[in-house]
Amino acid sequence: EHLDQERIELFAMANDTICEGSLRLAEGNLNQHIPMGTTAVAALARGASVHIASLGDSRIYLAGTNGVALVTGDQNLRGEWLRSWQGDKPITLSGEGQALVGYLGHFNVDAKPEPLTPVLRRLRMLPDETLILCSDGLNDYAAESHAEMGQLIIDALQHDDLGAGARTLVEHANAGGGGDNVTVLLGRLHGG
Numbered sequence: 012e013h014l015d016q017e018r019i020e021l022f023a024m025a026n027d028t029i030c031e032g033s034l035r036l037a038e039g040n041l042n043q044h045i046p047m048g049t050t051a052v053a054a055l056a057r058g059a060s061v062h063i064a065s066l067g068d069s070r071i072y073l074a075g076t077n078g079v080a081l082v083t084g085d086q087n088l089r090g091e092w093l094r095s096w097q098g099d100k101p102i103t104l105s106g107e108g109q110a111l112v113g114y115l116g117h118f119n120v121d122a123k124p125e126p127l128t129p130v131l132r133r134l135r136m137l138p139d140e141t142l143i144l145c146s147d148g149l150n151d152y153a154a155e156s157h158a159e160m161g162q163l164i165i166d167a168l169q170h171d172d173l174g175a176g177a178r179t180l181v182e183h184a185n186a187g188g189g190g191d192n193v194t195v196l197l198g199r200l201h202g203g
Contacts, residue, residue: 015131018053018064022115023126025051029116030124041122048116051129052083052144059136059200064129066113068147072160074168075140079161082132082142086113138202141168145180148193153183173197 033046050067063071068085084090089108095101119125136142143164154160163183167176177195184193 014062022129026115026126027124048114061134063132066129067111072143074164079164087111136200141199144196146194148191149184152187
């Protein structure tokens with residue numbers, strides 16, 4: 012679909028921009044430097060229809076009257092390991108598996124910018140459901156389990172003001188150690 016291709020192209024442009032910045036900071040030589048990279052999530056809502064793109068371990072949650080669901084999956088070694096067990100060729104996981112396999116700022120083996128393809132999804136929101144887009148600083152520091160994160164989100168969404176709800180989630184991440192940047196965006200489908 013046209014929107015899928017647009018999302019892929021936008022992520023490719025972002026990858027090129029980040030790679031250019033890495034090369035500039037490394038004065039054109041990446042041999043002694045680790046290039047910059049970042050995770051990303053994006054959502055485009057057209058009415059109740061939402062088009063999502065993601066790379067890395069930033070996340071999108073969907074919250075409604077039936078609870079909170081994680082819409083995106085982490086693109087790290089552990090996520091790859093979990094996906095491999097759903098198919099015919101399970102892989103072995105060594106270490107904790109936090110190393111990213113999806114991110115913006117990717118170079119190929121020849122040190123040329125090479126965008127990775129984002130995971131694309133579409134969903135239909137119901138009236139009064141809320142999308143939560145967040146960097147990994149939220150899920151890494153605000154809660155110790157998926158259940159605890161779900162409850163934090165439900166509590167934060169009790170605010171009528173979505174900005175106050177987002178600030179509440181950021182405050183939980185900071186209280187949990189805040190060892191990474193944390194960005195939270197909330198969007199609600201109003202209706203009835």
